[in-house]
Structure formats: structure tokens, C-alpha cells
Amino acid sequence: MKITTQQDVIFTDFDSHEGILVDLNTKQYYRLNETGSVVWRGLENGRTVDEIVSEIQMSYDVSSEHAHASVEKLVASLEKNNLVKRA
Numbered sequence: 001m002k003i004t005t006q007q008d009v010i011f012t013d014f015d016s017h018e019g020i021l022v023d024l025n026t027k028q029y030y031r032l033n034e035t036g037s038v039v040w041r042g043l044e045n046g047r048t049v050d051e052i053v054s055e056i057q058m059s060y061d062v063s064s065e066h067a068h069a070s071v072e073k074l075v076a077s078l079e080k081n082n083l084v085k086r087a
Contacts, residue, residue, distance in 0.1 A: 039052055
């Protein structure tokens, strides 16, 4: 299943490791930690959840299960706030 970012959401790198998402429709902003920024950039670039999980595993030396659970938790939160949608 493909997950896409919403058009009216802008991502900006913040403090070189974190990121800020701004929803132009609601004027809400969301702060992402370092791994959250990796997930967002991956989604913006059309990567699958499995590809993002692999990147996080390699970068942070965590288990596949832990990385997958973390990515799915963030994606669910982003989806709840209408920042991404599952196609």
C-alpha cells in the first residue's frame, strides 16, 4: 500500500536533525524528531514503509520489528492528522 504526503503540507529541516511540518489548511505545525524526519523524507520521495524501515535499521542499529512498529506508529499519527493518506 502506497502512502503519500498531502499537497498542502510543507516540511522544513530544523536544527539539522529535526523537522517541522506545517499544514497550510489548518495552520497547525508538527515537530518531528530525527527518525520522524527520515520517515517523512522517505514518504515524500515515494519510498515504501519497508524501504524506510530498512533505512532506519541501518542508520540506528535497531531490530526490524522495532523499526517497523515505530514507522507504523508515526504513519498512523500522520494519517490521523490528515498529513498523509494511504492510496
